Amino acid sequence: MAFTSHRPGWARATAVTVTALLILLAPPAGRATAAGATLPLGDPGLAETRTTRTLADGVTLTRIVRGTEPAPAGQIDTTTHGPWKVDVLTIDPHRAHGHLRATYGPDLAHTEKTTELVRSSGALAGVNASFFTYTASAEYPGDPVGLGLYDGRLLSEPTGDDTEADLVVDAHDNRVVMGRLSWKGSLHNRRTGATLPLKYVNHPPVVPPACAGLTDETRCAVPGDVVRFTPEFDGTTPAGAGVEVVLDRHGCVVRTQSTRGTHLTSGQTSVQATGADAAALLHTADGGCLRTESVLTDEQGRRLPVHPGLFGVNGRYRLTAHGRIVVPAGAGSFFARNPRTIAGTTRDGKVVLATIDGRMTTSVGTTMDETAAVAQALGLTDAVNLDGGGSTTMSVEGTLANHPSGTTERAVGDALVFVPGPYRPLEYRPADES
Structure with a gap:
């Protein structure tokens, strides 16, 4: 699913x-039993067995089977007789x-x-x-x-x-x-103070349909995506229209590309941008090193x-x-x-x-x-x-x-x-x- x-x-x-x-509550290791609290599935009184075995100290595996007769193929979604295997x-x-x-x-x-x-x-x-x-x-x-x-x-x-x-x-x-x-991420140029919000982490950015035919994505006036990529994502970053800036482990610019798609070595990251955000990324990364802020918060x-x-x-x-x-x-x-x-x-x-x-x-x-x-x-x-x-x-x-x-x-x-x-x-x- x-x-x-x-x-x-x-x-x-x-x-x-x-x-x-x-x-x-689990039954003693190695013993099958129909006693104790049963699963709230199907009709009351269905036969239920539990068998538990110890895999290691403090780790057990319990198999619960409720119901004994196979379900008719056409009644899987509606039967109250089961069976269920948990x-x-x-x-x-x-x-x-x-x-x-x-x-x-x-x-x-x-x-x-x-x-x-x-x-x-x-x-x-x-x-x-x-x-x-x-x-x-x-x-x-x-x-x-x-x-x-x-x-x-x-x-x-x-x-x-x-x-x-x-x-x-x-x-x-x-x-x-x-x-x-919840999450917020952004890029900060340490020299110029320029800031650019990140939209995603390790997800292929989308090129705005209105800008799909442009040879220079920086001329697009429709907002796109700004995405940070790490070496864990894949052997190469997603290719396509847009721009990409590769950073070393200190956040300093290694190279800038007018199209997306490159190989990252250990310690490198990159930022891709599409649509109007392509020009914004080039401006933010210009002439300096970038600090990446990534913050997770609770409810x-x-x-x-x-x-x-x-x-x-x-x-x-x-x-x-x-x-x-x-x-x-x-x-x-x-x-x-x-x-x-x-x-x-x-x-x-x-x-x-x-x-x-x-x-x-x-x-x-x-x-x-x-x-x-x-x-x-x-x-x-x-x-x-x-x-x-x-x-x-x-x-x-x-x-x-x-x-x-x-x-x-x-x-x-x-x-x-x-x-x-x-x-x-x-x-x-x-x-x-x-």
Whole structure:
């Protein structure tokens, strides 16, 4: 269920609330049981079993199966008999020897399967995470549609859309916060004082249709986009009409190009501009070094400090907040029964990553309302709905733990993973952000 919308048409501004927490009750390891609190899905009295196994100290995997008979193919969206299959990965930060982090493939612009992301990061387990630009024809299908924060590096900004629900984790202590983040970015010429707002981070800019035929984009009178690119995005930056300014690790101009598209080496960044903003970028960058300001704020307008070890992904809709179900009413395919991926926290600080298989006679999936009810029943005081549908995947030790819909596992933009051992920062870090 990856979003196919492109960000330039979306508004940009939002925030984050600190998570509250609730106890997740799980049956003893290795024991299947139909006793205890059952999932609020389908008819009362449906058979339900839970089997839990310990993956490592403080890390368990629970399989919940509710309902016993396969659903008729024509009744997947309406049946009250199920079945449902739910996989629940529970991490107790007080006991687990490892850390949570978000990870993507060789570059941000393309996609990798969740199983591959778990293997390549040396993780014990993980699930798919952010909504991403995925379409069959997309040149950069892995581009996150919303927040993408990796080891303290903002590689994709929040959309500002009211539906976005962001999850941020600090790998130092596995503390999780969630809500809606807002972002502002700008360029400042240290010598001249010229300033230019940034619109996006690592997203291909759009050339205004009225200026598409111009050979010199600086003559365009219609506002375009101003976008900051980092080496993590792709091997080369997006090509096309507009201008591009390449900066070294100190923010000083390395070269200026009259068209877009170049290779960035380690430590370099670039800024692309289209439309009337092309001339504005050249003016701002003229004869000096640029300071890049990038600020994330929470829902109260307080600055969220960004530091090594901070990771963040985007979801769509909060499921629970402070113990209450908060999913809004909605209609259409997104709110209908689908495979779902959930991330949340419990009152005593456990982190839970869960997948609900769907679109199959062996597991029908859940509506948004049902998904929120499952999150609450699992003890998640605060939870977000991550990318779902064909993206919903859980991997344990690099092998599939659930059954994704479709004929093969879908490649995704990024994943939330639990990596054994202490957090260690990545090597390269831009020096020009404030």
